[in-house]
Amino acid sequence: MTAIDLGRPVQGDVIDLILDDHRRFEALLRDLRDASSDRDAVRAAFAALHVAHAEAEEKYVYPKLRRKGAVGEHEAEHGEEEHAEGHEALLAVLELKGTDTQAFDDAVEELATAVNHHLTEEELTILNPAREEVGERVRADLGQEFAAERNRQIDDDCGSLTNVRRIVAGARREGLLDDEDDED
Structure with missing residues (x-):
């Protein structure tokens, strides 16, 4: 469990x-970059949210949007690949002992790059079509x-190392x- 409030929504439009x-991820990444913040607490919160969010999307959101024709198989699979890349970058951050090292800063930068890329792409290629193709009730x-x-x-402490x-x-x-x- 984490000391940082990650919210506990129980209902609402899935897109919202x-x-x-996504806005929580951005705030947590800012806090991870801030040397004056409790980086251990922030990385634990980020890990919990990242895993919970990805697991919930892959279990419910992507399959339903595919069945409704809002997104294609490629978009859903690409989203899952980007979740995996985010998890891999997250693992590098979690495995570091200290949070006041250049290695930590570098790992956080890798994590931020992977996550920010995914947030942008998902909002454009998955959430926008879902708004137009899927009704409010669904x-x-x-x-x-x-x-x-989520x-x-x-x-269940999904963000544990x-x-x-x-x-x-x-x-x-x-x-x-x-x-x-691939980029190297």
């Missing part, structure tokens, strides 16, 4: 709930499912992560 989390039902799964994950290691290992096995960075 996802966007609320978005509200999906919001309830997303919120319940909260359950957080309650052990769990993030397990998720990254699984993503590697599933081929969601390349062994080498």
Whole structure:
């Protein structure tokens, strides 16, 4: 569990709930970059939110949007790949002992790059089509499912180092992560 409030929505339009989390990610990343903040607490909160949010999207949101024709298979799979890349960058941050080192700052920068790229892309290629293609009732039902799964994950300490290691290992096995960075 985390001392930082991550919100506990129980209902709402799934798009609004996802966007609320996206703004939380941005605030937490700012705090992770701030040497005067409690970086240990912030990284624990970020880890919990990142895993809970991704798991809830992959379990409920992406499959429903695909079934409704709002997004294609490619967009959903790409979203899952970007979640895996975010988890991998998160793992690097979690595995560092100290938070006052250049290695920590560098790892946070990698995490911020991966997460900010995903937030932008998801808002443009998944959330915008969902707004236009999926009715309010479906978005509200999906919001309830997303919120319940997100909260359950957080309650189950989903952001623990052990769990993030397990998720990254699984993503590697599933081929969601390349062994080498594509950009290099």
